[in-house]
Amino acid sequence: MSEYTAKVMWHRGTQGFLNNRYSRAHSWQFDGGIQVPASSSPHVVPLPYSDPAAVDPEEAFVASLSSCHMLWFLGLAAKQGFEVNEYEDNPVGLMAKNAQGRMAMTVVTLFPRVAFTAASSPTKEQLIELHHRAHDQCFIANSVLTKVQCHPVFE
Known part of the structure; x- marks a missing residue:
């Protein structure tokens, strides 16, 4: 068993709060x-109360799934003797209502x-199988209800 931690920090400063007009920027x-x-995502909380240059939780979630998949893929490829020179992914997350009607x-x-x-x-x-195995091993994909699809790009 492993434990992972992070620190999330937000400070109101001098801005108002009860009127809901405060910055959601944090670190x-x-x-x-x-x-x-x-x-917060500018798709959820409008500007100027969101910072579009910062990472929002939704982007981080998508990147986390992609990163975990990549790390498993690289490890599996190395074990099978396939030497990877480059790996690039452009994952896309879809926010919609789930079966319970919640976003x-x-x-x-x-x-x-x-x-x-x-x-x-x-x-x-073999490439498709490597991606399938990486998906099966990905800790993050195994932790969420979100459907995670993998469509490898073939050149």
Whole structure:
């Protein structure tokens, strides 16, 4: 068993609060010391009360699923002798009403593009299987109700 922590910090300062006109900008700090600017999504809370330059929880959720999948994929590829040169994903999360009628991240679709060395490229079937196994092993995908799809990009 492992435990993971983060620190989330927000300060009101001199702005009003009870009128609901306050900045949702805040920061996330992680165990390695990095601090990340965060905010509500401008799709949820309009400007100027959101910071579009900061990471919002919805974006972080999508990136977390993609990152976990990638890390499992890289590990599995290495074990099978497939040398990866580059991995890029442009995941998309869809916010919609779930079965209970509440807004939720209902689907996250990954679009990974992987470049291998010429001497160790998997077949299309092996690549699909690697992605399937990575999805099955991903801690984050195993932790959520969100449907996670993977559509590898073939070149």
